[in-house]
Amino acid sequence: MLPRLRLLPAAFLLAACTDPPPADATDSDSGSAGTTTGGTTAPTTGSDGSDGTSMSPTTGSEEPELPGVFAPAPLIQHVDPFIGTGGSGYGVGSSYPGPQVPFGLARPGPDTTLTGGFALAFSHCAGYHYDDTEIQGFSQVRMHGTGIVDYGNVRVMPxxxxxxxxxxxxxxxxAYDKDSEQASPGYYAVTLADGIAAELTATARVGLQRFTFPEGQDPVVILDLAHGLPDVEVVGGQVEVDAEAGEIRGHHQVSGGYSGRFGGVRVYYALRASRPFAAFGSWDDGTPVDGAAAQEGPAVGAYVRFDPGEPVVIGVGLSFVDAEHAAMNLDAEAPDLDFEAARTAAEAAWEQELARVEVRGESPRDFKLLYTAIYHALLMPTLASDVDGSYRGLDDAVHTTDRPYYTDFSLWDTFRTLHPLLTLLYPEYQADMLRSLTRMAEDGGWMPRWPLGTGYTNGMDGESATIVFADSILKGFDPDDVGLASAYAAMRKTATEPVPPGSPYGGRMAVDKYIELGYVPVEAGGSSSSWTLESAYNDFALAKLAEVLGEQADADMFAERAGSWRNVWDPEQQFLVARSETGAFVPVDDPLTWQDFYAEGNALQYAWYAPHDLDGLTEAMGGREATLARLQQFFADSEQEVISLMPQQYYWQGNEPDIHAPFMFSALGDHAGSARWSRWVLRNRYGDHPGGLPGNDDGGTMSGWLAFAAWGLFPIAGTEDYLLGSPIFSEAILHLAGGDLRIVAPVTGDDAVGGTAAASWEGEPLAQPRLKHGDIAQGGTLRIDLSP
Known part of the structure; x- marks a missing residue:
């Protein structure tokens, strides 16, 4: 069911939002040029008041009216948080419908199961699945779009x-009434089978729940620290009830699929209610005891009884530092537990961020796809510093910072699309994330590759922070401002020497063998070929960073190592495969079968994995024509593949290693090929329903891909290059820091991606279907012409 949305007051855009305050969005008229009813666009009037013409927002010149209307404000009405909350098997999106503010720590939301309590872990990485029928509580902290279950701390339940x-x-x-369920940015509501109405909203560090109980009943709110998400172990919990203050404080430590690698993640909380406690109690491993104020252990909880009457608002302040900081965050962000004020501020924060993009189109469904994708891309990483700048570092010590500090970086995924999206559209957030990674390296001693909460998880292969830094620095970020020298030193260390035994960070796999042989040998263990390919890509990024820092010897060394991908290219098999220490290539009997020497995928999918050296890969494959023919066959086979619960065998949008492949056509000068196949992916692997993501969103990675594809402008991460595709909007205006980037496509129909494609920049035809970041950073107009 689609979310039910209320109309927002005209002044709500002026409401205070969150920490950090979003950059001022460019004021513009994002309203509709006409009206849209039932998917049919009514005739429009040009913005200059005449029929059939409009003024260009960028140049002010008159041009023919483009098809469609601008997505009408408020833009949050186009966001459907239920997209990605369903799916099955490898198509599970792992999203959740609960509220939060952009990149906020507080993510209160429903934890659900099927009837009887069954909840398959992989379908509940964020605690929720759309097909479920029962709610087992509202936990305050979770992740978005991951393929592993973690967090689920501090569960409350009316x-x-x-x-x-x-x-x-x-x-x-x-059980709950599915028809009653509502979700929009900053708000979630549901009616439970026992008649209790639950509403949720959030500030940056506070989860707010408003519970309305049936008349004449016994209102109780449970704080359960004894149970969590499926396959997540509760390590410990603490409750201390202060009835006079109307508050409960403590901590909740859980050990999930990733946090279990460093002993579990501990979240501190301070819970307050909008009405006095009529009675309270607690328990430890079973029987509740009325009036018991304190408990500590792995199976504890508390409960509060209220007198019948008006709704109860429960505010839960959160912190990684201690319970006092959780209370400080609650005091600062929701001192009066004003639910409506918090909701209005959350909606205003989302409206301001969404307004950085305006699009004109003919399909309300496309508006929904795009703005939901941007919404999803602004959910993670996670704010982890308190209102006074305190944060708990990867060394488990408390530090302070004058800038927001973030955690939960799914870097192997997010370096490809999410961070380039933030670099382009939300540079102030991206700068703080780079500073956060630098601080992690300084505090913990190593640059992490998948930090969660306050610990190293060593998740996935490669050291993808190198590409995140290179992508931003090459696109104009100030190296000193983000601490590049310190970050580079940490990244260089693990690229050139093994980490000592007992380190919390695992380092590069078999880095000594990689340096000696030019590849990670298959004898080193699983994912050896993937480690070689990722390390080559990472070395390419390090070479670029070394150049910026004036470390020319390093730049030369890493530039040479960036070609290491060639050492696992078998010219006979024509695949990137594993190789033994003797130099022999490992034969691949079936290129459609997963192999142990890949992290995730098969030989056909990994054949394209040298994004930083597509010219070299083209040469290895026999030249441009041979590569184009192979790429075309790859997608033609993908088009015929029947999607099942199992991993896909050809192009796999739900997994990262080949998601740049639709745009490789443009890298080879074939714009029409990228136009066709990127559109095919967008139309056939995404949807406006709960199963509408092609797999785990992976912290916004798949949503970031959709946003770029919808604009027809795709980044090759770690470089300055954008490759062109086929916009689904006749006009997109991206309000960049340096000026408005306007992308115009007079013809956008799905039947217009099988013919020719051409592009111009600022009125001059492009010789190749690509642009540099420096070309677009100060704004301008890109025109893409498609023909059936």
């Missing part, structure tokens, strides 16, 4: 009355 069975797993679990 219930009617208190009994011993409600201390057990599922004891308070209840």
């Amino acid at each position: 219930t009617l009355g208190m009994s011993p069975d409600k201390t057990e797993v599922g004891g308070y679990r209840v």
